[in-house]
Amino acid sequence: MRSKHLKWGLLAVIAVTVGAMVWAFVNHRQSMKRRPVVIDQIDQDADMKLGKVRQTATRDGVKEWDLVAGSAKYHDDRKQVVFEDMAVTFFLKDQQEVTMTADTGTLETDSKNMEAIGNVVIKNQGYRLETEALSYRHDNQVVCSDAPVVISGDTFRMTADSLFIDLNTQEAELDGRVNGSFYGNIAL
16 A cells, blocks of 8 residues: 555656646746847847957057957958947057047057047046047057047146147147146246
């Protein structure tokens, strides 16, 4: 009698287990039908999309800049990468570093030229530049903006309609409505 109860008990456990497995399988298939396909979420005009990326540019074995971004979309037909949430560190000849952050940016893969758009901030030792759009030309290491800019430091604040910076000579040209304020002790 005990053997018969054990046999029915084991059959009941097996039946419940098989039933649970069938229920899980059917439920999983139904939930897969409701989920959006990941490939549909990828930008259709991009040839490749990557999360968290890093790109380094060198010339004659010397590192010129290093880029980190939250995501990147590569467009082969345009030879262009579009970055979201990017930060670029430029390595200057005098061993100084300049950091640029922006909401979005583009890198032309053949020329290594860049453009930053949205909340663009450039910082180096003691200075800060803010604008909405900025371009970097790799061949001559020039940064320029046709959008209004704000440049500030510990003792000054300047605004202008446009900007041109030579990263090699560290010379800047401000054009348009240029205004400046200086703070603290200034020797003339």
